Amino acid sequence: MKILTHPTFDKHFAKRILPSQKLTLLFQTRLELFIKDPKNQMLHAHRLKGTKKDVFSFSVTGDIRTLYIVSKPDSITLLDIGSHNQVY
Numbered sequence: 001m002k003i004l005t006h007p008t009f010d011k012h013f014a015k016r017i018l019p020s021q022k023l024t025l026l027f028q029t030r031l032e033l034f035i036k037d038p039k040n041q042m043l044h045a046h047r048l049k050g051t052k053k054d055v056f057s058f059s060v061t062g063d064i065r066t067l068y069i070v071s072k073p074d075s076i077t078l079l080d081i082g083s084h085n086q087v088y
Contacts, residue, residue, distance in 0.1 A: 001035050001074055002074060003035070003076060004071060004076070004077040004078070006079045008080055009078040009079055012080055012081050012082055013027075016081060016082050017081060023060070027060050027066070030042075030043065030058065030059070030060045038058075042059075043058040044058065045057065045058040045059075048088075052067075056068050056069065056070070063083045064081065064082065064083060065083070065087050065088075066080070067081070
């Protein structure tokens with residue numbers, strides 16, 4: 001699976017996640033898990049509703065979410081990352 005990133009994701013990752021080594025490691029672990037098994041229950045992956053119906057989400061921690069879209073059958077684009085309130 002190919003992983004692409006949107007500029008918004010890059011900006012928010014650098015601001016919200018990168019300053020914390022713990023969150024950075026958790027994100028890397030969850031992303032690896034997502035690549036191996038996108039339906040793993042630990043990720044709580046789901047499709048969003050309403051105006052974001054084409055967007056999906058997976059959990060990094062209890063409150064940190066990663067939003068993404070399926071760009072092509074074999075690639076995803078990470079759109080945003082942050083707390084529940086920040087990304088929804």
